[in-house]
Amino acid sequence: MWGVARPQPLVVREDGRVARAEGRPTGRLRRVEEVERAPGLFVVLEGPDGAGKSGAAASLVAALRAAGHEVTPTREPGGTPIGEALREVLLRAGVVERSGLADALLFSAARAELVQEVIRPALARGSIVVSDRYATSTTAYQGYGSGVPLDQLLLLERITTGGLRPDLVVLIDVPVEAGLARRGVAAGGETRFEEAFDREFHERVRDGYRAMAAADPTRWRVVDGTRSEADVARDVVAIVTSRLTAARTRASEVGRTG
Numbered sequence: 001m002w003g004v005a006r007p008q009p010l011v012v013r014e015d016g017r018v019a020r021a022e023g024r025p026t027g028r029l030r031r032v033e034e035v036e037r038a039p040g041l042f043v044v045l046e047g048p049d050g051a052g053k054s055g056a057a058a059s060l061v062a063a064l065r066a067a068g069h070e071v072t073p074t075r076e077p078g079g080t081p082i083g084e085a086l087r088e089v090l091l092r093a094g095v096v097e098r099s100g101l102a103d104a105l106l107f108s109a110a111r112a113e114l115v116q117e118v119i120r121p122a123l124a125r126g127s128i129v130v131s132d133r134y135a136t137s138t139t140a141y142q143g144y145g146s147g148v149p150l151d152q153l154l155l156l157e158r159i160t161t162g163g164l165r166p167d168l169v170v171l172i173d174v175p176v177e178a179g180l181a182r183r184g185v186a187a188g189g190e191t192r193f194e195e196a197f198d199r200e201f202h203e204r205v206r207d208g209y210r211a212m213a214a215a216d217p218t219r220w221r222v223v224d225g226t227r228s229e230a231d232v233a234r235d236v237v238a239i240v241t242s243r244l245t246a247a248r249t250r251a252s253e254v255g256r257t258g
């Protein structure tokens with residue numbers, strides 16, 4: 001894994017999709033990219049602590065596979081050897097105190113590796129990538145939560161992801177109290193955040209998520225996470241399936257005209 005040559009260069013298109021490329025992105029190459037990337041979809045599940053993202057992600061992956069799709073599940077931080085090592089550092093309870101900016105840089109280092117090694121290649125071969133968290137978590141936690149300026153985080157995101165944005169972000173929304181109770185934090189459970197017991201921090205994170213969703217309603221969908229795990233999972237599967245159908249329809253139109 002380490003020290004080997006990178007695979008073929010990848011071209012990041014304006015819409016954030018990526019394709020393999022031998023040379024510069026020309027008009028001809030653009031057509032090839034569209035055909036190559038058309039079946040893939042980049043889905044991110046987001047939400048505050050205790051929203052039930054991970055369970056919904058597992059159900060989504062199972063449902064998509066049962067429907068015959070190739071799916072690449074991943075999570076942040078993690079998903080690569082260095083990402084999992086950083087996860088240990090970042091999420092271990094009782095770690096040394098550090099700034100929001102240091103956190104943002106560490107999460108971003110794991111993300112850069114994940115994008116390059118896993119997400120881009122998967123999208124290029126037409127897989128459906130289901131990621132439990134993405135750059136949107138950094139905006140919510142380190143930006144809205146810890147107060148790192150959002151314009152700095154935007155710059156960092158561009159560097160880290162090369163502009164790769166999800167096709168769809170599903171926010172599983174729960175009130176802070178309910179989320180913390182589920183995580184056991186309210187009852188004294190462990191979490192890595194110094195601010196874990198600071199309700200205000202989690203309120204800011206939740207507000208941040210809702211602000212991002214409101215600002216980009218085409219890309220974001222919000223699901224009420226206070227219901228049963230099965231209800232939430234059913235909604236998430238329905239949202240992704242309908243987006244997939246729309247993407248497929250667009251792709252076949254491109255195929256007919258391209």
Ligand code: ATM
Pocket residue numbers: 049076077091107133134135137138139141142191192193
């Ligand atoms: P989960 O594995 O439960 O998703 O938790 C990951 C934690 O890392 C979560 N918070 N807690 N406690 C959110 C946090 N996180 C960030 O603060 N910034 C990030 O960029 C990412 C990916 C996660």
